[in-house]
Amino acid sequence: MNTKLKQAFITVFFICWVISVPVAAELQVNIDRQSLTLDDRAVLTIEANGDFQLPPDLSPLQQDFRLGAIQRSLVTTHTAGNRQSRTRWQIPISAKTTGSVVLPPLKLQNFISEPIQLSITPGRERAPASTAAQFNDLVIEARLDRLIVYKNAQLIMDVTLFHRQPLPDDTEFVPPYIESGRVIRLQPPNTRTAEVNREPYLVTEFSFALFPNEEGYIRIEGPALRLPEGNLFLLDELLADDLEVEVLPQAHETHDGHWLPSENVFLSDTLGSLPLGDEPRLLRSITLTAVGLTSDHLPDNLLPGEAYSHYTLVGRQSDEHLSSQGVTSVLQELWLLTPELEGTYPHPGTEIHWWDTLSDQARITSKPHGEITIGSEFIPSAVIDIATSPSIKPHKGEDQDFNTQRLGLITATLMLLIVLSYTFYQRWNQHLNRRVTLKRPV
Template identity: 30%
Template sequence: MRRLLAALLLLGTATTAHAEAQATLDRTSITALDNLMLTLEVDSRSEDRPDFTPLHQDFRILGSKRTLISTHSSSGRDIRTRWQVTLRPRNAGNIEIPSLTLAGQATQPLRVDVSEVSPVLGGQPGAQAFFDSRVDSREVYLDGQLLYTARLYHRNPLPNNIRFYPPHAGTSDVRELGERRRHEGEYRGEPYFITEQQYAIFPDQTGPLIIDGPRLELPGTPDMDAVELQGETLEVEVLEPAYQSTTGIWLPAERLTLEESWTPPENLKPGDRFTRELTLTVTGIPAEKLPQLMPANSDDVYMELQDVSLTESASQFGLVSTRRETISIEPLGAGDFILPPIDLHWWDVGLDRGRHAALPTRQFHVNPPPIMDGLISSAQASATSGSDDQILLNTTQYHILIGLLTLLSLTSSLGWLYTWSKLRKFRADDSAVQMEEEIRRQRKLLLANERAERNTFQALAIACQQNSATLAKARLTEWAQNFWPERTIDSLEAICDAARNQTLDYLVLDLEQQLHDNPELWQGDLLLKTIDTLRRRRQNSMVADTAQDGYLQAS
């Protein structure tokens, strides 16, 4: 019994030692302007976020990230949990990083030396040079625009070899707006040269957003040491989207306009083409985030996206993006046609409410093709030809009159039979023409669907090759909508139901997990290979069906 208790005690001790949490630093000596990377790691899977409260006294927490590391060996599968925390010291000196708890295990305390920075170079107001950075709001919507203005105050003109680095906001997109402005002004009554640059920041995650200030570097010379200056760190709150549209479009913007330009010809005939140009101009959203404007093809009209132009410019209100689409329109028959309206729901961040932009329905007329009008005219002429033969009544020619009337009746009957035969033939020919038009329309729709599927697959391939999990999710849905047009696909779950492929199910689950945990670590090669396999299977199946149909027709 004692041996059993001893063995259990040793086993528990070994397990505890194996799961012990460790803490490491990327360096142990920094300045007050530097960032420090603290790494916590434990040999087990942990979903709980560590309590970083003990760090707040001496450090600013600029960001944190969790990573699961899986390794395989002969003894089985091992999973480690790693947390990386970016810190900025609040004070100089020898600072202790206290013990933290991860997965129920405590780490060892660590120490780091933080050296002072010269007041002249430290960026404090009143120094030779310092930053004064501001944001236009302390709250911003997800994917919305945050205007960041960086002002550098300096007593002397800047040399030409100065290096100016933009602010950093994690994985958020930071765009430089316009040219750098230089002017003179005052700060608290002191004269300064002012160098000003505006940026647009587009957050890609909700919650607190830490923005590291811009950085200035002046290379050293034999007479002067290198100079480095960094602006203060700002924090804003990134809000969830205010609503979720049925199409999944979320457009938080300052301004939005939707315009069109089109001139359909007056004498349109089936098979003729004309163009329609749609222009979407938005302030506060990058051009690549603007949605497609072209409506879906209908049964009567074939539309093809000929060209897409994306442009961006800077204004006092931020980034101005324009998406211009040139659409080719071909009616597939004759008559009156209606193009559906184009509706866009967007969120006005200035008024903080939803708004709606739309283009109304458009109508145009297509003339029918020329037909054999001569048939009807000849029939009418034959039916009335007897009226030209006026017979004078004569009592002595009564029998001749009866004979002529009989002849006239026979002639009219033959003319009617001839006209009926011609009209029947014309109707048969017209039915054949309509059938050919229907076959032609179906072929065009099939070609349009194949073209759309091919284009969306190429976009998906680019996203997978770039290992962009967020972009791959959107492109995968677009591709599936064209690959299975008979289904309603608006989610990854619907894609799995349509595919019925276990490999794709696993890869979609992996994509969703990586989007939630570590989107930057996602690899898209396996997903691309699986999608390509699905496409090849369908192509081979279509070739086999075509060969079988040809064999049956020949037999």
């Protein structure tokens, strides 16, 4: 009966988890726009269920399109002990001919994608600004938050537009481009009013997160602004300057792979009881949050729970969240704990090695290994740390800073005690001398 309750619970949780996870088709092909010009650069995204190293045969595309470097990523989810993988390829493409062009079906093993109809128009010639005053009516600036970045780490590009007139509703904001890596739009354009050189302007701001995965000096093609015909700015297109950054190799390679390049890492660990049947049942949720890292570079797993008989994996899922600060990736694991007898059971911990890209230091964020005691009320013992674990800093410099602060506090406390003791001693000595003086005969 107990086994049936356990199986029923896992089945219900599996169904709920599967409902929350989007299901992809066997082979999907998408493009980020349906109409292009000869000057446009679009991104073709191909997704297939499974772990594939090689993309589909792309030769049918080469007749009508130019292809850029292929970027591959793998998305993995675990549900009720089942591992599901989805492979994604992203390819920049540009059209060679105009007219109505069909993106032909692509084939991967036994899977065939659907064709896509595209409309290709001639590229527009840029209308040059006739005067400096016209050019000053619309200015674009692009800035990077750093000029040196680690491979697969986050690089933020802030884009600012200064304009005297409101932008047309059908203005197209073209993202920056890197040959190898990911570019993610963080927020939609936001417009405010400001005074620039004592003159009123409208200021439109938006930002992107870039994740280059090619080492060395790379060129970033700046973002662009495409305006519809007949606009008040007398411009068809406005380009930001190209930028250059240095991409460093991934830091600290260990037997488990490279350390995660992240701006901050958090671990949360919660444990709760489930009132099902007579046997104790616990549900443990452990979550890794990495700031400035994409989900495809998160670790495959957090806990080695499969090595323990009382641990059953309910689900594992990753996700990405966007904000003005960049990309934050989250990996969550749910484990069902079903100890059969009263007693003490191991409570496995986890350890995440990551490289702090803001301070250039190696760090470790961990949850310690411990034990849980299962009694009549199966109350967890004190060794289970439910709060977020602080970062453990293995580098000597940071340890020395912490030790210096602690030593300074101890020294200051001792000095205060010495001063107080000395003051008390002097006052007591003066009091004794005063008593002796009063008793001394004249």
